[in-house]
Amino acid sequence: MGSPEPDITDIRRARFLPRGGYLLALLVLLGALVLVFVSWYYARERELRAAEARFEAHTAEVVDRLYQHLVYYELVARGGTALFASMERPTPQQWADYVDSMNLRARFPEIKGLGYVGYVSSNRLDDLQIEWRESGYGQLNVRPHGMRPRYAPILYLEPRTAENVDAIGLDLLDDPEDEKALQATLDTGVARLGGPSGRRDGALVMLIPIYRGADHPRTAAAREQLLQGWVYLPFDMARYVNSSLGREYDTIGLRIYDARNDGRAIFATRSEPRPESLFHYRTTMEAYGRRWRVEFDSAPEAGAAPRLKGLENMLGLGIVASLLLYGLAWTLARTEDRATVIARRMTEDFRRSEQRFRSSMEYSAIGKALLDSEGRIVEANPALGRIVGRSLESLAGEPFDSLFEDEDASLRSGEEGETDANGIYRVTRHLRREGDLPRQAQLTYAPVQGGVGQDVTGLVQVEDVTERVRAQARVQALNRTLEARVVMRTRELSQANQELEAFAYSVSHDLRAPLRSIEGFSRILIERYESQLDEGGRDYLWRVRKAALRMGELIDAILQISRLGRAELRREQVDLSRMALEVVDELRADDPGRDLAVRIMPGLAAVGDATLLRNLLGNLLGNAWKFTRGREGAVIEFGAFDVPGGETEFYVRDNGAGFAQAYVDKLFRPFQRLHSQETFSGHGIGLASVRRIVERHGGRIRAEGREGEGAVFYFTLPEAGEPGTTPAE
Template sequence: MGTPEPDTSERAASGLMPRGSYLLALLVLAGSLILVLLAWYYARERELRAAQARFEAHTAEIADRLDQRLAYYELVARGGTALFASMARPTPQQWADYVGSMSLHPRFPAVKGLGFVGYVSSNRLDDLQIEWRESGYGQLNVRPHGMRARYAPILYLEPRTVENVAVVGLDLFETPAGKEALQSALETGTARLSSPASGDDGALMLFIPVYRAGDRPRTAAARELSMQGWVYLPFDIGRHVDASLGSEYGELGLRIFDVGQGDRLVFARKAADPDALFHHQATLDVYGRRWRLEFDSPPEAVAAPRLKGLENMLALGLFASLLMYGIAWSLARTEDRANVIARRMTEDYRRSEQRFRSSMTYSAIGKALLDSEGRIVEANPALGRIVGSTVESLVGRTFESLFEEGDFSQHDDGVTDADGVHRVTRHLRREGDLPRQAQLTFAPVHGKVGQDITGLVQVEDVTERVRAQARVQALNRTLEARVAMRTRELSQANQELEAFAYSVSHDLRAPLRSIDGFSRVLIERYEHQLDEGGRDYLRRVRKAAMRMGELIDAILQISRLGRAALQRESVDLSRMALEVVDELRAGDPGRELAVRVMPGLAAVGDAALLRNLLGNLLGNAWKFTRGREQAMIEFGAVDLPGDETEFYVRDNGAGFAQVYVDKLFRPFQRLHQQEEFSGHGIGLASVRRIVERHGGRIRAEGREGEGAVFYFTLPEAGEPAAMQSPAPPA
């Protein structure tokens, strides 16, 4: 049980908590409340002004986008005037082709089309209608009917939708909105925008005057004499606003008024919102018209969302004021707790010091504390035993003096980790004893305030360990020398075997040529003196000699595969396989079989050896499918785990029993009779040697009467040097 704490009155009487502290706490509470309220008021006003500035900047950006979009419409219409500059007047088909090439609807969803309004005097109207009818464009019905001094009928309007076809022939001089804009464009020679027509669902029209090719009239009279008509671009104002702003509306209110028409409403997204936080107006001068844009901001929660945060800040400030008031009451208790914590930290420090002293005294590893000059400040008994000295004599000595002279400065090849711990091995100097190896570990540590201690070093005698490692390394070098000697002996034996095979193959050719030559002479000269049996014997002799010659060639081929150096290059295996198949077809033109070669197969290796490999595998498949009515050969590849590719050659020929698969790749081993399938049994042995020389492996799967599959890998499979188009089935 702890001693009971004195109550508040006792502390106040003893001076620990003065009576003025109550008044000070109340003053802190009142002052903090006043400051919080003032800060909240001014922050709210500042945030309202900033929100209004953002709202007005946003409205200016919207107005600018609407104006820029109209400028795009003018550029589209200007393109139509350029067409009139290159010819007197384009035909309807030429106009349709031009408008179709512009892809109006995908680019400008608000645009209803692009057309041409002709400027026709009363004495030219009949000629225009006759010209229209004789050109095959049908009847030009100018409406409304009646005699007028001049007409402005819509002649072209593309694309040819139902709505656009319905307005062709309409005299825009007879529409209030069109007449005003047409007349203004005629008089000024510039682009003009119509006012909104009543009952037209927000449709506006942009007119650009077109003069005779080459004319640039400067006066109104000259413009009327040279006038051909107007390029005409109708568009929907609602879609225009949506396309211009996209998702920029948000919860914004927008209304557009035509000031020249007595504040006539052109477009309204929604009516004026009484709950809007801000209202703003802007004006736009657009092609002879003046628009007034009225904007309504969203309600306060959306237009100035930070105000909600200011309310939270006010609540937090009030809470902080109360908290500060409570802090004044808790200071005394905090002081008591601080004293308790200080006593506990002192006890923890004392125990930590005892643990450190115990680890220094009883550790089997030598330890020493060093100052900034590298002198030993404190050492443990283990260090004295390692260096052969007493602990008292070590204090004050430089740590470097315990090791051979110059060992630190000249051979500092240790390792330092990310924490600054440095490990190194040095030669320990002991008087009257052989040199010993010591493993040193330097770690940065700090002593007490005002105490010159910069590091801790641990010293471990590793002499026996180093000597054991040296003995292991010497044994490894001896083993490496023996392996190298055995490798040379094996290489020499292989070379002698290859030379022997080549020599034997070469020496056997002379007697074989004699046997073949003399047997041929016997047949040619003494054929009539021999009976049928004798002639059959000679033919068998010649056939056996020929067979022997093929075996000799096979032996030479095997020996060459081991001697030649690999010439590695990128090889297109798909194209090489097709070339081999073409050669097989040329040598056996009567065969009918399907060959499928997967396109894009490639590897890095010796092109000549890989050609030999594919020639043997595809040649075997060609040979063993001879008895099939619907023979099939396939060359392809599959992906294995680990980014490895395995190639395969598959056929549906005679196949083989899987129990004899080990005999396939042995030289001169055959699984079929010579009379059934000819061969000398060396092809698959050559294939295996080629694959292994490239560092790959080969395997085979088969069933008697169902075909066989040969799989092989080439470690450096990749893209061919020059990729061709995909190889079609052969």
């Protein structure tokens, strides 16, 4: 008895108790997740700072581009001051030609025009209006009306759009922002920005002073006396920003405020900061005497910091990797746990296996012995002692080969006998038993491993097969006797077939001579003595001749059946569809008056003897042709279908006279007919020939029919061999 089997409840409880491996796996998961989240957080903060720096650099570039565009406006306006430097005051036409040459609409679509603002005191305003009217420039209407010490009316403004024409005569000193800008240019002599003004729909203007014959005077009195006017350049703020930045400001929120005028907004792509923006930035811009506060809103997170999406993907991958790591650690812990349980089970299984082996050795009816590396018996079971007629104590330590008469070591080495792929070696040897008849034993050697420190290399099973060997010898002797009898019976059957064929040939040959005499003399009697015979005599002679002809045809039929049995099969690939078409063509040629439909399935083929298969189709299609004579709408079909087992069954169907199914067995017998000779002519051997041909090819044939409704013949032609071979019959 072995140790008791471990309680399965204890094993299950051990599996579900907290284990160090499972705790370690949980710690690995937590540590990996913490590491992943910390790494993701710092990488995200670093990317946010980098994205914010890129955004601020972008805003600085935007401010610089805005300022540079104002510089282009100043250069355009400076061109107008150069024109005034070359002449006292250009005429309106000269000014228009100059502006047209600059192509402002194409180059700077945001600029509304380029003009000249005059500077006159109140006592010279009437003189200016008279001079303007006498020069043919039209009526100069200075607006708004009223008495002021000084006026700064717009005198020129090209191109002459409707808006620019309406602006002629507008006094800029009436607008507070423009007045500040005019005074600033007068004091500094440099360009200044004026506006925006409600009258100009939010437009800004650039103003540059023009002095008579000199640069910017040093004293205020001189500047007041020499000031001729200003070059006037109005531009649209929204178009100015759009032209300066192109499409770039579409991705950011941009707002421009006038810092001097209570923070009034002069431009905004969006009136309020976007809550979805990732960054907000504010800066100031000093440009031509104006101080602007510029505020920026970045795109949402996906556009402002696109790399954050990649970090989120990396976070997801990190979490997945942490879970995989946890799964690996948990699997290792579970494997360790299961290994412990399996080790316990294997210990118990080994004990039970040892018990089963001992029991099989002890109680087996087949002799068994364990052999050491020198072929000596280490242990034997009682059955082996009974087979060799010795006690177990005397067998221990004995060479195993000493128990047999043939002590040739080559038998044990495997040079004789049978050895399989697993090293199992089988051999039959002569057993040595003192005072007993010679006996034979079947030995089976199998390599086995003994315990640690135990010299065991193989297990041999010994079975006394003396009676079995003797029975096999008797069976073999009986088989040899049966084979000799079969050969003798086959030879006798072959001789009998040859004698029958010779007899049939001899009978048919010997019968032809008297038939020829009967037919010949009957013909002579009719030809010579027909006038001397009455009607009855002539009828008798015609019946004799007809019977002789009928008997000749029957003799030919006997010879045909005999030849079918003697002909050698020559197998080849045969196109049955083409062969059936040829048979039908021959039938139509012999009977051209028939009106019937023939349907032949294309692609039908088989392996067989072409001549015999032609005979087969000729008989079946010929019968269908014959038995549909007189049928309205006659139809003949030849086709095939697959049957279970992967076999193809061919069929020939017609809707002719048919037959009673009860007489189907008579169809394939020679000279058996189901219809009278007067109704349908024939010899009764056609279907017998068909059956013989099908059976010679290894197939089978059957028939189905109903009287007056037609018949169908089914047959198979299994591919018993390759084309060109002849199977043994």
